[in-house]
Amino acid sequence: MSTVEAKPHKVAHHFDSAEQEVAASKLGIWLFLCTEILMFGGLFVGYAIYKRMYPEIFLQGSTFLDWKLGALNTVVLLVSSLTMALSIYYAQKGQSSKSTSCLWLTLLCGFIFMGVKYIEYSHKLHLGLAPGAFFSYTETATLQGLPLYFSFYYCMTGLHGSHVLAGMVLIFWLIIRSHKKHFGPSYYTPLECVGLFWHLVDLIWIYLFPLLYLVE
């Protein structure tokens, strides 16, 4: 545990102060998160409209999903959000090894999430519940429009899953920098910015879980 930074951060020359640099970085991330909301928003709007038009298709589609796996992934992402926030907390306190451990835990949660996602996807693809034109499920009497539900399912969880993967790559980058003692009480902007992105991914899953798994 060290309170001394091995490599002090130099404020980029186009900023007046470290405070201004942090404020500008966070402003940029929040603007990016705003565009993310609108990108996912298009899918949510499509979901809402088609769900209202064909409620029975969405009801039947959700029966192919295991809500227990969805709930497990919800808990995993919520815990990962806590460990991400704690990584910043420990960096602020100057406890860099604890901060790094929290990043590892966050990455582990990312792997668990994607592992569960893999189990879910491979099970569905095995049954023939594939997206769009690849849909080939014929075992029981299903509604004619059932592929519609799975198109939404794969688009929404796929876009979300790709965000989790991107977040995991970024967290791995943070771990490398954290091991090099780049972060400390006076500089932890990358932790905060990646953290904001990771929390947004969690936030989107909070809505996806009831919408896809718990349709009534």
Added chain:
Amino acid sequence: MSSNHHIVPFNVYIKVLSALLVLTVFTVLVAQMDFGVFNVLIAMGIATIKATLVLLFFMHLKYDNKLFPVIFLAGVFFLVVIFLFCEFDIMTRIPESSVL
């Protein structure tokens, strides 16, 4: 900007996670019950409470520059605009000539 160095107490994070987990259990429980037209509203209401907790505490909006929630809510506002305009479009179509 002193708010940049605000340290949220450890037990606040733990309390927020506990609340989020309790609300997740709640989400699953209310999904087993039938409230008719309120089903979606209740599910989305709980999700929004959870999202607000994440935004305020994990994402530090409660302590940070007040410009950030304005940016975020601007995104949400335009999402509502997109939703309403699409719904008005679909609902006002004449069924016989609609391709949907």
